[in-house]
Amino acid sequence: MSAATATFAQRMRGSRLLWPVVALVALLLANAARNPGFLSVRLQDGHLYGSLVDILKNGAPTLLIALGMTLVIATRGIDLSVGAVAAIAGAVACTTIVGSSDPTSPAAAVTGIGVALALCLVLGLWNGFLVSLLGIQPIIATLVLMTAGRGIAMLVTDGQIITVRNDFFREIGAGFLLFPISILIALAALVAVALVTRRTALGLLIESVGINPEASRLAGLRSRTIIWTVYVFAAVCAGVAGLMISSNVSAADANNAGLWIEMDAILAVVIGGSSLAGGRYSLSGTLVGALIIQTLTTTVYSMGIAPEVTLVFKALVVIAVCLLQAPKMRARFARRRPAGHPATQPSADADSLAAQQDPADHDAAEPDGVADRPVADAVDAPDTKQKVTQS
């Protein structure tokens, strides 16, 4: 029992997730200190009600988009068009529903959702086509749709805010099955991706393409197909997120739906410890990152931070998290810590353990997956270890 907790503590200490999780907990505690009711959750009309539930519900679109973004970034790419795709999905779904013969029927909602997601699939194919086949730099290739996409959404809605009254459609973003349906969808997608990429070799292949697409191709991987697929997946995630956003308020706002959400998603991925240089990703990290971002927003609202300084406050928290995660800072903390806990391990050992990246980063699906360790890590670790022992 005590041995198990000891290893858990060691693993947490070494994990990249440590500081993001600490930041998340600190934010929640700060809120609870300011407003004691913050952590309380009660039943209201048959569903959970409370600030924590709001964080989950409103964070779901960001989480879903960040999930798609994680895989794109793992292949050394980036997708800037997700916000625009989300806007298009909402616009198409709402106009389809309003234009159908019975706008309040579930059938109309299903048609609207189907049409919207099919279109997102096509948009994903377009992004993937530009990046994988034409070899355009991802940031430029997806910038095309980022700029043009909102125009397309405006064209679809005729520049108006389209209001729908459809109870079935409303469920996606505002409905509850005890928990908010939106977060259930996002978590289901997260688990599915974790299973598919971590229980099979797919995750390793994606990382391998991210490290070196050409070498991967020569080693017999279909680099192009993998890259193409992750862009399609990202667009579909963005589409579902767009449906959530518009369903939450029962309206499609082509101008503002999903505005700047691509930046939030990228930030969530980075806070979660995935490398923007590709070749390494952490799904559990993305989950924590997305939750931090939404908690931050909710904190601003409930603590009454003045709108003029909101962005500064957010920036400070994000800078703090990123600094704490930086390898140099981590090494510093890791060196100091063992002095406080002399009982656990001889200090040299604890150092090297902390300096290594924890395998748990890499597999959300396998919390105990110590056995399989991606190539990138094995290469990285000795280097960091050396630095620590030198200093």
Added chain:
Amino acid sequence: MLKKILPVAVSAVAVAALAACGSSSGAAAGASGAGAGGGDKIVMGFAQVGAESGWRTANTKNVQESAKTAGIELKFSDAQQKQENQIKAIRSYIQQKVDVIAFSPVVETGWDTVLLEAKRANIPVILTDRAVDSEDKTLYKTFLGSDFVAEGKKAGEWLVKDSEGKSEVNVVELQGTTGAAPAIDRKEGFADAIKAAPQIKVIASQTGDFTRSGGKQVMEAFLKSNPKIDVVYAHNDDMGLGAIEAIEAAGKVPGKDIKIITVDAVHDGMQALADGKINYIVECSPLLGDQLMDLAKKVVAGESVPERVVTEETTFTQEQAKTALPSRKY
């Protein structure tokens, strides 16, 4: 070859342009003289911002209809939110020697050159809906548009009246986009008006970015961090509509448990007002066409007009919304 031709072509164009300038100023003077004397049909060039919202579309339609009823010939252009398009449109109106130019500037700055061209061509300019930031006030005749401070004041005055006899009224405010003129002014006007009633307190104020999602998220947080909220004041209808959703999800009745005041009076907002979910809406009207045509006739006839004309705007209670809703244009 091309190198040799290019300078020649450029100078030819320049000469043509100069000639055009010369002739246009002379002709414009003649045209305005004729307009004043012979009662010719007035020609107005109108450079619209674009069609970014339902509000703007209603604005465009209204200007077109008012021109028809007033017997003014309207030349209309849509700048699609781009300043260069708008400048081009104004230049072409100057070339066409219209009698008066009206436009809603996309941005506040960068208009001095083109307005000076209009002034030299003796064509009066009327600004609608949005102002320009220019030192030289003689570049345009008048500015016709809403007074956002007055809108905030009207909202506050209604609340002061409604709160008579109550010991404590807690207000939460959903602000527009931080730094936007309507957000700053509507906040200021409201704060001024509620000074009259010390029991009214704004206990939380946060930006909802003029959007429904923003309004909903902020209201969700407000409902949890403030146990007693009596009134929501939203700087536009959309944020108010988002707040309604949040209030309903919290198991309270919007319009009764928590009263809602908004600004704008777009169709969805008016519908919610008629349904009893919003209590009071201050109108921010795009229907300034008739006032614009009156002003146009006056400036063309050479009469003096005030520097600032405020759009005729009203307010709506739930009862008024029910009667007004069927005939609303936007």
